Amino acid sequence: MASESIAIGRLDAPARQIGEILHDWVTTVDHKKLGLLYIMYAILFLVIGGIEATIMRIQLIVPHNNFVSPQVFNEMFTMHGTTMIFFVAMPIVFGFGNYFVPLMIGARDMAFPRLNAFSFWISAFGGLLLYFSFVGGNGLYGAGNAPDVGWFAYAPLTAKAFSLGHSTDFWTLGLLVSGIGSIGTATNLIATVLCLRCPGMTLGKMPLFAWMNLVMAGLVLLAVSPLTAAQVMLSLDRYLGAHFFDTQAGGSAVLWMHFFWIFGHPEVYVLVIPAFAFVSEIIPVFSRKPIFGYPIMVGATVSIGFLSFLVWAHHMFTVGMNSYANSFFAISTMLVGVPTGIKIFNWIATMWGGKIRFGTPMLFCIAFLLQFLIAGLTGIMLSVAPFDWQLGNSYFVVAHFHYVIVGGILFGLFGAFYYWFPKMSGRMYNDALSKWHFWLFLIGFHLTFDFMHIPGLLGMPRRIYTYEPGRGWDVWNLIVTIGVFFQGAGILIFVGNLLWSSLKGKFAGNDPWDAWTLEWSTASPPPEYNFATLPTVNSRRPLWDIKHPEDPD
Amino acid sequence: MSSMDAQPVVEKSGLDTVKLPAPTAWPIAMAFGVTLLSAGLVTSETVSILGGILAVAGAVGWFLDVLPHEKHVSVPVEEEAGVVAVSRRKVERLPVAPELARALLPLETYPISAGVKGGLAGAVAMAVLACLYGIVNQGSIWYPINLLAATIYGQSMALTPATLTGFHLDSFLLACLLHLITSLLVGLMYGAMLPMFPRRPILLGGVIAPVMWSGLIHNILGFINPLLDQKIDWLWFVASQFAFGIVAGLVVVKQARVRTRQVLPFAMRAGFETSGGAGGTRSKENP
Numbered sequence A: 001m002a003s004e005s006i007a008i009g010r011l012d013a014p015a016r017q018i019g020e021i022l023h024d025w026v027t028t029v030d031h032k033k034l035g036l037l038y039i040m041y042a043i044l045f046l047v048i049g050g051i052e053a054t055i056m057r058i059q060l061i062v063p064h065n066n067f068v069s070p071q072v073f074n075e076m077f078t079m080h081g082t083t084m085i086f087f088v089a090m091p092i093v094f095g096f097g098n099y100f101v102p103l104m105i106g107a108r109d110m111a112f113p114r115l116n117a118f119s120f121w122i123s124a125f126g127g128l129l130l131y132f133s134f135v136g137g138n139g140l141y142g143a144g145n146a147p148d149v150g151w152f153a154y155a156p157l158t159a160k161a162f163s164l165g166h167s168t169d170f171w172t173l174g175l176l177v178s179g180i181g182s183i184g185t186a187t188n189l190i191a192t193v194l195c196l197r198c199p200g201m202t203l204g205k206m207p208l209f210a211w212m213n214l215v216m217a218g219l220v221l222l223a224v225s226p227l228t229a230a231q232v233m234l235s236l237d238r239y240l241g242a243h244f245f246d247t248q249a250g251g252s253a254v255l256w257m258h259f260f261w262i263f264g265h266p267e268v269y270v271l272v273i274p275a276f277a278f279v280s281e282i283i284p285v286f287s288r289k290p291i292f293g294y295p296i297m298v299g300a301t302v303s304i305g306f307l308s309f310l311v312w313a314h315h316m317f318t319v320g321m322n323s324y325a326n327s328f329f330a331i332s333t334m335l336v337g338v339p340t341g342i343k344i345f346n347w348i349a350t351m352w353g354g355k356i357r358f359g360t361p362m363l364f365c366i367a368f369l370l371q372f373l374i375a376g377l378t379g380i381m382l383s384v385a386p387f388d389w390q391l392g393n394s395y396f397v398v399a400h401f402h403y404v405i406v407g408g409i410l411f412g413l414f415g416a417f418y419y420w421f422p423k424m425s426g427r428m429y430n431d432a433l434s435k436w437h438f439w440l441f442l443i444g445f446h447l448t449f450d451f452m453h454i455p456g457l458l459g460m461p462r463r464i465y466t467y468e469p470g471r472g473w474d475v476w477n478l479i480v481t482i483g484v485f486f487q488g489a490g491i492l493i494f495v496g497n498l499l500w501s502s503l504k505g506k507f508a509g510n511d512p513w514d515a516w517t518l519e520w521s522t523a524s525p526p527p528e529y530n531f532a533t534l535p536t537v538n539s540r541r542p543l544w545d546i547k548h549p550e551d552p553d
Numbered sequence B: 001m002s003s004m005d006a007q008p009v010v011e012k013s014g015l016d017t018v019k020l021p022a023p024t025a026w027p028i029a030m031a032f033g034v035t036l037l038s039a040g041l042v043t044s045e046t047v048s049i050l051g052g053i054l055a056v057a058g059a060v061g062w063f064l065d066v067l068p069h070e071k072h073v074s075v076p077v078e079e080e081a082g083v084v085a086v087s088r089r090k091v092e093r094l095p096v097a098p099e100l101a102r103a104l105l106p107l108e109t110y111p112i113s114a115g116v117k118g119g120l121a122g123a124v125a126m127a128v129l130a131c132l133y134g135i136v137n138q139g140s141i142w143y144p145i146n147l148l149a150a151t152i153y154g155q156s157m158a159l160t161p162a163t164l165t166g167f168h169l170d171s172f173l174l175a176c177l178l179h180l181i182t183s184l185l186v187g188l189m190y191g192a193m194l195p196m197f198p199r200r201p202i203l204l205g206g207v208i209a210p211v212m213w214s215g216l217i218h219n220i221l222g223f224i225n226p227l228l229d230q231k232i233d234w235l236w237f238v239a240s241q242f243a244f245g246i247v248a249g250l251v252v253v254k255q256a257r258v259r260t261r262q263v264l265p266f267a268m269r270a271g272f273e274t275s276g277g278a279g280g281t282r283s284k285e286n287p
Helices: A018-027 A031-059 A070-104 A113-136 A167-195 A208-240 A253-287 A294-307 A312-319 A323-351 A360-383 A385-391 A395-425 A431-457 A474-504 A542-547 B026-039 B045-066 B112-138 B142-149 B169-196 B201-224 B226-231 B234-253
Strands: B017-021 B072-076
Touching: A018 A031, A031 A070, A031 A113, A031 A474, A070 A113, A070 A167, A070 A208, A070 A253, A070 A395, A113 A167, A113 B026, A113 B045, A167 A208, A167 B026, A208 A253, A208 A294, A253 A294, A253 A312, A253 A323, A253 A360, A253 A395, A294 A323, A312 A323, A312 A385, A323 A360, A323 A385, A360 A385, A360 A395, A360 A431, A395 A431, A395 A474, A431 A474, B026 B045, B112 B142, B112 B169, B112 B201, B112 B234, B142 B169, B142 B226, B169 B201, B169 B234, B201 B226, B201 B234
Parallel strands: none
Antiparallel strands: B017 B072
């Protein structure tokens, strides 16, 4: 352990009334508390979205199963996808960005603290509005219907004629409202990174975490806007009889697809670039080497951000586009592999020759590297339009994007949780439980998503409620569902570990990992003002300079 | 930066309090108002009306929080010792570049142009050996040239065994062009790889690269040139690869070494003129 300095004062603070504590959290404009609120809110929805996934998988464990009705199954896949993307992944990356960007750049708070609070609360209320549909949504099947049109809600299924009642409106309005929060947070992150860096921290000396959050925030601004526009157009169609997506009246269903995917594909990078940021901070510290190729990593991140806006229609190969569009989007999709490959090589080069410590954050990062590589390779396969024509909308695609989102993003997030938990809570997590979490989740992930490729290759379409026996899908679906229970057990251990350790864990000290970025120079958890005096930095690793005055960067 | 420049990042502030933005309930009130405003579309107009009122009240309250002056609270500073300890052992340094605070190896290497020159020289050596093969084994200098042209030229593919040994101007020009471009590209790649093997260019060019290249060609030749795949004599082919590499390596060795630019910051290597651009390179004399 590098440091024994402990923030005794805050941990031993006198007990306060529950009302006082609640008031503090509700009225806070502190970026750290808001970051924690984002994260806790996302974990709650992670559990809910996980339960929805489990219900789907139990339904598919054997052919001709009737665990839930077809209507509930449709609601489950719609709510699972929507929840995981909009109310788990986005809030959680915003939470980490909120908490750590100001600390890493030596700032006292975000640029707009009140906007920050507004952004969190409106995002949270958006999620609650969506889930209120279970109670208040009078959809096709009667009172209390959640949306059931799939997470990308293709037209014309969302038209009033095919989606009666208000369940689809809850989906539209929930995302519209939470989108306001996303735009607010993105604006805040950009302003914070560009305007509040401490003295000496030029863009070239900024931690990669801050760089990647800057790129992510730019993507959010550009990507969420078309989605918001599309939601408004859909609401106009449904409420005022406009015909944007009504093919019977001169509208275009394909227009919705373009609007959705020009948001949807950059959204993947909105989520994965923060995962890159976590990995780019954890791997160097746990390899005891600076990141390999810092400028190239920055360049690759910006390139990925740029390219992410040129590839959206690869989600539409099966819709039927002309050969020029197919060729353009196939090639541009393949191009994403170049900067992404550079990143993977740079992470490996950082580990190469390093003194690697296999702590739990590093284990998750190593798994991330392997799994994200495989996810990229199946992505390259699907970028080939004729291949996509065969496997589009099959379980192969489902397996591919879960490899990205779970194998890549979620594993990166778990690494981040374990890496920064001591800073956020002031206490260390239970290492044995964290290893149990890692191995159970790893086994469960591979049981589920490795084997999910196979029924896809055998022709099993996504979103089907049940299937006939004897098509060669049975055993693979059984294995896939068994894997879900391993993952669920891992998640329960993870949540239990965080709860228990935040109360009973060993004191962590300021800098338990012997790390190099500024957040480790202040107390754990950091005081409200972050730094008593704003720091001055001279290199990319300011704490290294302090620890090694004979060998500064 | 010299060690003197490494200012402590966390130091005693001398401050008693730090001013921070005051907590406020108006953002949550406004967020709830906007949500209710939307929720009215799927519930009842009264919900929207309530939401609208709440949103406006939230906005007004928020504005009053920041106008005319932003509300702050003073948070007392808890002074803490900025203890930063480290578990790393001290190690002795190799005196490879005493003038640099931290040396990145290699300090010197060959320029990329050396690889290009080597590639061109190797091209000549390879061509000589290939022609020698044609004369010795097939009795014609044009035989290997026609085979090479078949990589990209359909007419060459159609040549019969009898005409393969004859001169064909189109095949000859295309083979020369193909050979020149490939040699140049291989030379460029060679030049780019030289910093990885700065001490043994002949080992890289004369042994490692020919073995790898021959292995690659052995696997893909059937796709890129079926005619050459049928007729190829692998002994001569590998020998010509070695000839290319050894000659290229010898030419490279004769070139002057240059100082590696990895120690320069990226902006300078990329040719940008930026303020503070030299910050990445520090010598003990010129911090």
